[in-house]
Amino acid sequence: SQQGEEDPQALSIQEGENATMNCSYKTSINNLQWYRQNSGRGLVHLILIRSNEREKHSGRLRVTLDTSKKSSSLLITASRAADTASYFCATLYGNNRLAFGKGNQVVVIP
């Protein structure tokens, strides 16, 4: 099955810094979504970008999508301790199905 795949890195940053994580996928997509997961909890949807969009903003989040490179990035600006979580990209395919990447762990140090 198709999967989004984040860059396999754990990110540790100071509060106030920006955090960037990347995701690549393998086949054509309808849209790409980013989710956040606080330790051991359910995933929470953050932002969705359609395949015909290149950039989208939501509060401190900025998502880009490059369909020619089959990649996306999520930028969190002015990070806060509460942003400490794992972040997953997910691509929509088939019957309403989402394929999730393995996740990017972000630790924001107060």
Place this chain on the structure above:
Amino acid sequence: EAQVTQNPRYLITVTGKKLTVTCSQNMNHEYMSWYRQDPGLGLRQIYYSMNVEVTDKGDVPEGYKVSRKEKRNFPLILESPSPNQTSLYFCASSSVGDTTRPAKNIQYFGAGTRLSVL
């Protein structure tokens, strides 16, 4: 409040003892899905359902069963659990969207069920 409710949140059982994890959503969503999450493997889909009485296998269906008799409920059944089914399980739901209404493909997740099979 819109939510997906899973029960139980934690479960310890022994090999071979049948168990059911319940999932219920109050958003009238057509689509429901079960995932398991394991370290280093991310989320993998077990089964999904497009609507009542319509279910299909995901990527890792072996050892699991599901049913969708009502729109709001989508229980996950382990007929004979084995230790390799020790995992964190999530139920999720969404409306069934399309390319003109992508926001309806957003999935809402339950809080998770941590299962240990001894």
